[in-house]
Amino acid sequence: MSVNSLVIDPETLLISADEAREFGKAAAPEYRSRSPYPYGCFDNFMPPEILDRVREELRSLPAAESFFNRPQEKLKAAYMPERLGPYTRALFHSLNSKAFLAFLEELTGIEGLIPDPYFAGGGIHVVSNGGHLDIHADFNHHGKLNLERRMNVLIYLNKDWKEEYGGSFEVWNDDMTAKVAGFVPIFNRMCCFNTGSSTWHGNPEPVNHPTGEPRMSIALYYYTATWDSTRESHTTLFKPRPGTKDTKDRLEARHRFLHNVLPPFIWRRLDGRLRKLGI
Template sequence: MMATMQETGIMTMMAGKIKLPVSTAELQQQYKNAKPFPHLVIDNMFPDEVLDGVLNEIPPLTDDKWVHERRERLAKSNLRSAVEFEEKGYQFSAFVNSAKFLYLLTELTDIWSLLPDPYMGGAGFHVVPKGGKFDVHADRNIDQNTGLRRRLAMLTYLNKNWKPEYGGQLELWDTTGSRCERVVEPIFNRTVIFEVADQNFHGVRPVLVEDRARMSFAAYFHTVPDEKFIPHASVYAPTFYDRRDPLRKRIANEVIPPVVYRVVRWAKGKK
């Protein structure tokens, strides 16, 4: 009875803002039983008009608000900071980081005491242009600003009239990172929620079309780490792991704060 009352209360508070295909209790069972690791794929979770407003505010990639990551394993662009959001983006970010939404995520995943990330570290708008990709990996498990443990990732796709031949699909891989077990098309108003864990490998297929970019809004949710927690950066699947990187470089990527690491790289480039 208590769980039913709690679920009803949460969804009542979300009226007009969230739509779920079945009850939160059913979705929690789907999440826990999903293969290859706990996740949900929910279509039309948010009102279309809300995401239309968010989509219309994405700045052009020529704007200096973007950080462009172009590496061997990763090619995508992230908004530089959450303070760059315009009004609709700010409202959406505030909503998904609100207490109501955190309680909803707890109902969906059974992960309690979730914490928001108003700084949107590594989150916010993600844009993958032609040729862009993200090799198979398990996510960084720590927020570098707060030191909190990442527990959940949420991706909401903003791609209207997206076709399979455009590429950009999300792949979910087995715990060894050797076999793709689910492919998710990045269509408009499709939301993917999955657990961040060391063996939860996933990746993004290359985008194949010249005149389209794969766009999404990403958010991470956290808990306080316990004494057994071991922080790490993204872990790439064995078949993509580049052992040519010097050991000292891999260690630097793991332990040096990003701001310091970027300053060191800039200083070397000026010599």
């Protein structure tokens, strides 16, 4: 059996577990061999009518749960699945299912992947014209569940998108001296990658659609129960690209300083308050 896309029923959104495993197994050698960390790009990832229905529901959006407009994260909004349309919600839950995890585990070789029922940081991401997300490594610890973050899945929703419209997903090397790969966020393209404290990636080139359409994507994150007391958690770590106008993240630097100098019980209380205030 040869499978080169996700076998998922457009009506029920049920995924064929056996075929998902075969899909992951076939793509695993190339995915795992990539450097500086494993990553993959899959075009025509699922039946296109599924994402067409999602796009239709996204014509009407509620207020965003989060909105970022600072130098490192500009004009980026996130929408939680539970407040979106029923078909979109169902797709998110399907992509958190055992069958989809079977695909990811075969692809990555990571056993015991755990989906996030809270969709922390995930959901529908919308970057408006002029917006971007600088190169970064993601937060590494799901505090509510005490899990280690291991993998990201991004599925793009943008029809007829061209490279000159900006917003391409980029992979950078360990020492931030060179871009390794770039992927235009075209409709029904899925990019995924293992995550760690030096898996540098982002979409740093500003969105510049000629008619003002935003860059839209589905974002899901997966974890393992491998966190322990020897590890140090961090939030998103940004890195400026050499030779660009990218700026250092002074907010995170301030947090790291306070984390290092304050007693742990005081830091835990202060950290949540600072982040809510954005300082």
